[in-house]
Amino acid sequence: MFVHQHVLRYLLRPEHYCTQRQHDLELEQLFLPAWHFIAAKSELSGDGDFLTLELFGRPLLLRNSGGRFLAFENICSHRHCLLTDAAAGHQPKLRCQYHGWEFDDDGRTAKIPEAKCFRPWDRDNSRLNSFRVEACGDLLFVCMDSSTPPLREWLSPFFEETERAFAAPMWKMTHVWEYDCESNWKVPVENTLESYHVTALHQKFFGDQLPAEKNMTHLLHHRYTGLNFDANSRMEKLQARLKQWLGGKPEFQYLHRHIHPNTVLVSTDTINYVLMYVPTSPTTVRIRMRFFAVRGTRRGPLASLIAWLAWRFAKAKTLQVHNEDLDIYASQQKGLERSRHPGVIGSREERIYAFQKYIMDALGLTPSPDPANPAAQRVVS
Ligand code: FES
Ligand SMILES: [Fe+2]
Known part of the structure; x- marks a missing residue:
């Protein structure tokens, strides 16, 4: 009715x-x-797999790092280049395509070619912007707002139902x-x-x-x-x-x-x-x-x-x-x-x-x- x-x-x-x-x-x-569905885990199942997309005018990069799914703004903190133009791919390290800056799982700079040119180092402004990622079954969601409740709450009362409907085997x-x-x-x-x-x-x-x-x-x-x-x-x-x-x-x-x-x-x-x-x-x-x-x-x-x-x-x-x-x-x-x-x-x-x-x-x-x-x-x- x-x-x-x-x-x-x-x-x-x-x-x-x-x-x-x-x-x-x-x-x-x-x-x-809001939380936004961006991909299924099986789309980036290998360590180092990534995909990119544009969400509400913001370029995003989603990456599998040893089974952890991480989302960064796809913009380099050096001179603002897109880290990559590829829609999807595999990279053992998160590395910018322009001058080769590398970043760790927290978005902090790792290896920088000729790092001495950047002394004194501005740690605060060299980190990539990152976003929250949470999963429900095989579905990965991203949120750009730190004050939004966790995904489980946001999908409530359908979290468990969704988890069952989108998961192996x-x-x-x-x-x-x-x-x-x-x-x-x-x-x-x-x-x-x-x-x-x-x-x-x-x-x-x-x-x-x-x-x-x-x-x-x-x-x-x-x-x-x-x-x-x-x-x-x-x-x-x-x-x-x-x-x-x-x-x-x-x-x-x-x-x-x-x-x-x-x-x-x-x-x-x-x-x-x-x-x-x-x-x-x-x-x-x-x-x-x-x-x-x-x-x-x-x-x-x-x-x-x-x-x-x-x-x-x-x-x-x-x-x-x-x-x-x-x-x-x-x-x-x-x-x-x-x-x-x-x-x-x-x-x-x-x-x-x-x-x-x-x-x-x-x-x-x-x-x-x-x-x-x-x-x-x-x-x-
Ligand atoms: S713009 Fe990314 S390393 Fe230079
Ligand atoms: Fe219809």
């Missing part, structure tokens, strides 16, 4: 999806204090998918929060029937929203049986979690994925996705083959659905930037209402005028 049984106001206004002012406010107040990361969209980051986030569009946009996959309200439970909270869906279609029962055969415990559930502002975690009996929405401008977003497939505990060529076939099928279907969604983002963005409608949210879309309410409250924004209440509209305007 849905929490609300009536229509809801569309709280955000079109300008909240396209202005530089809104973008800057969100970066400062929503994104910088039951689950294995099988696919990395990253793509850019011509829309504000909230457009794809709101898309993933509702099942209302599935019959119109994903007819091939979902058919004519919307998922039944009686099988859906929405969790609405200012830090997160969730969906627990009792998965009982023929396909979902088949997935559950497959998981059981591979040595896992079937759950018959589709779980969808949105940790505000921009982390989405999805788990089913055969495929789990994490989605991270990284705004790259007021009207563009990079979507970063990591897929995990059930591998189970059963071993042998038949088990490997079946797990692989199930994964291929699940991946094809998931990407088909995501590609259908992708096309709508730019269209909604174009409409949003020109719209003079107040907009409206149905009870099936109530997680969007909770998400918008979180943004309004966190940024201290004034709600849009209520078209059903002209008195309130006058006060607001």
Whole structure:
């Protein structure tokens, strides 16, 4: 059952999806204090493996140092060069590409060519800027704010569930998918929060029937929203049986979690994925996705083959659905930037209402005028 049984106001206004002012406010107040998924441990499994990425305008380097995962700003303290331009690679020592300064695990300078030229040594200003890194299962998260609570607390009450859904030996990361969209980051986030569009946009996959309200439970909270869906279609029962055969415990559930502002975690009996929405401008977003497939505990060529076939099928279907969604983002963005409608949210879309309410409250924004209440509209305007 849905929490609300009536229509809801569309709280955000079109300008909240396209202005530089809104973008800057969100970066400062929503994104910088949050934890952000950046990679799976298996993407940098060897000692010395690293990867780089740009997060909210800051270049970042994530490194495996003897099994410890460390994040630094990818900027050298000598003359500001990027330590490396490579998207990923392997380096026994963290070393700047320009003059070869080397840094230790704490970001302090280690070996410096012709160090005597730098006397007297300014220890305080020669250290790399570093960021907090914490793990949940195989997922690595980074945080740029020292006052943010630990990851376990931030992912609560879904930390243990996430840990189980993204960890060996039951689950294995099988696919990395990253793509850019011509829309504000909230457009794809709101898309993933509702099942209302599935019959119109994903007819091939979902058919004519919307998922039944009686099988859906929405969790609405200012830090997160969730969906627990009792998965009982023929396909979902088949997935559950497959998981059981591979040595896992079937759950018959589709779980969808949105940790505000921009982390989405999805788990089913055969495929789990994490989605991270990284705004790259007021009207563009990079979507970063990591897929995990059930591998189970059963071993042998038949088990490997079946797990692989199930994964291929699940991946094809998931990407088909995501590609259908992708096309709508730019269209909604174009409409949003020109719209003079107040907009409206149905009870099936109530997680969007909770998400918008979180943004309004966190940024201290004034709600849009209520078209059903002209008195309130006058006060607001
Ligand atoms: S800029 Fe990095 S060593 Fe010179
Ligand atoms: Fe969709």
